[in-house]
Ligand SMILES: Nc1ncnc2c1ncn2[C@@H]1O[C@H](COP(=O)(O)OP(=O)(O)O)[C@@H](O)[C@H]1O
Ligand SMILES: O=C(O)C1=C[C@@H](OP(=O)(O)O)[C@@H](O)[C@H](O)C1
């Protein structure tokens with residue numbers, strides 16, 4: 001559980017995991033997330049690939065920019081962008097000015113190897129020079145990004161945890177203190193207690209009704225406490241160095257030994273769907 005101080009944009013090549021990582025971070029950090037592609041699709045009733053096919057790339061980039069602005073105006077959230085958003089000057093300027101952009105990076109082969117449905121990636125479907133595109137995009141991601149994270153060989157959970165640490169170090173994300181978590185739990189439990197004593201219609205509940213509800217409430221409170229304890233543990237392990245150190249740790253020379261759960265290699269890799277998110281998920285963002 002925690003709070004974002006500004007919008008966080010995830011940028012990077014297609015298939016690197018922007019959408020997946022944003023969802024995972026939203027779940028683990030208790031913050032809202034929104035996928036620009038999914039937002040675009042909901043807004044226009046057509047996927048980015050369809051818009052690309054019907055209107056052409058230039059028009060898609062303008063629509064993407066408009067969608068990006070709307071997503072950013074919803075409140076501080078994790079915003080996963082489409083790979084090509086950086087090709088548009090206005091979007092790049094926005095990414096630089098209106099939040100903290102994080103670049104996810106892996107080898108071109110790894111990113112492309114994860115894409116199983118080419119029709120969802122219009123540039124791939126249109127037979128472009130993919131290596132040329134990769135070379136062209138890289139400096140653009142680097143231009144907007146305030147942190148660069150190498151995701152090669154890391155599970156989604158590990159990438160999500162690492163991005164959270166980088167954001168915490170940069171002061172962009174504040175994990176809730178133990179006190180704040182305890183207060184939240186207490187407030188929730190008070191609410192539950194009130195519900196427990198009275199039915200929805202305001203009628204006092206019978207002893208049998210209360211006993212039944214109480215078992216459910218205790219289970220939920222236990223789960224919240226366990227969650228809070230695990231968030232605290234997670235926060236306590238975040239290294240305290242700055243962005244430069246994060247990058248150094250991530251790059252070739254100082255490459256960390258990535259922890260991978262036994263048997264996790266390739267899990268999820270063959271998932272057929274590149275699921276799109278339906279708009280914003282997770283916690284309700286604060287008003288701007
Ligand atoms: N760290 C990871 N390890 C293995 N597979 C991953 C990882 N991150 C994402 N994937 C998988 O790669 C595919 C592309 O991920 P996605 O989040 O759609 O990428 P992007 O939004 O950057 O195009 C999905 O099938 C997803 O499940
Ligand atoms: O070239 C682009 O702008 C697109 C890249 C893809 O985004 P990802 O980076 O999430 O793969 C895709 O979803 C979208 O159709 C448009």
Ligand SMILES: [Mg+2]
Nearest residue numbers: 018019081082
């Ligand atoms: Mg995506």
